[in-house]
Amino acid sequence: MGTVRVVIADCQVDYVGRLTAHLPMARRLILVKADGSVSIHADDRAYKPLNWMSPPCWLETVPAEAEQIPDDHQLWIVRNKADEQLRILIGTIEHDSDHDLGVDPGLVKDGVEAHLQELLAEHTETFGAGFTLVRREYMTAIGPVDLLLRDGDGGTVAVEVKRRAEIDGVEQLTRYLELLNRDPLLAPVAGILAAQQVKPQARTLAEDRGIRCVAVDYDALRGTENTDYKLF
Known part of the structure; x- marks a missing residue:
């Protein structure tokens, strides 16, 4: 409670x-x-x-x-x-x-946002060569980080996935990064804000805080989806 x-x-x-x-x-x-x-x-x-x-x-x-x-x-x-x-x-x-x-049920992502997170977990190369998935929905004391990755150099990267990235998404990721960087097993942790559309104000704030913004083509990712063993 x-x-x-x-x-x-x-x-x-x-x-x-x-x-x-x-x-x-x-x-x-x-x-x-x-x-x-x-x-x-x-x-x-x-x-x-x-x-x-x-x-x-x-x-x-x-x-x-x-x-x-x-x-x-x-x-x-x-x-x-x-x-x-x-x-x-x-x-x-x-x-x-x-x-x-x-008990708070937490933020429930809409279907597109949840699916986008799933596709990005399968295609971590979207963020750069050598990126690998550590875990989806990596839990912290203030909620789950959408994706926790390792970059090509072995560094930790936290990814927040949005359909449309606005200032509140930058603030949310900032809070996650502040917490994750206190963990000596993870630090230093870089941040990526991934979205179909990144608002200019959000991009400006993210860049000021050292967070990288990645515009994601949802339809292109859907085209690479593995449909094996699916009925429809």
Whole structure:
């Protein structure tokens, strides 16, 4: 079962890790999800939080006296295995509630998208010479990666398959890559966004993040499909 905690509060946020980032005190939305992830949102950026910590991570509430903060404030510290911290100083709380979301069935791909994934798994040479399939639907803590491949040099490649690639597809693959690159057995992991059509905005964002876009001819791949032992 998945439970999400929804908090609307005045908060100051400091990220301490490979880089540092600071958000001054302001009213924001804080989401604490069942997988342990914590994200801070403003009233914009529909698809991306201002700051976040992805799982595996854990949240602890620090007593006010331990950090010399005002008695009417709370300090949340979110840590991960890399010893990075998201320090959230919370002032006035407007809303704080828990909600049981139940079991999520996940995103169900339409027939063309699912078939495209299947065909690309059979024809990994679409992405370049020497590419081989490791696994379809490679599971992560935040959902399955469509295809996990090895390139001609033995490097790991994560492929997200879409009928039409838009910005949300780039964001989805970015989250997968962030998680996969924490696994020393897989890292470094490159990303490919494969689609029949790649929107210009998605291509621009993908290239900025080092993700390769591949336009796929679905009809051409269907022509190479193995129909042995199929009735129709």
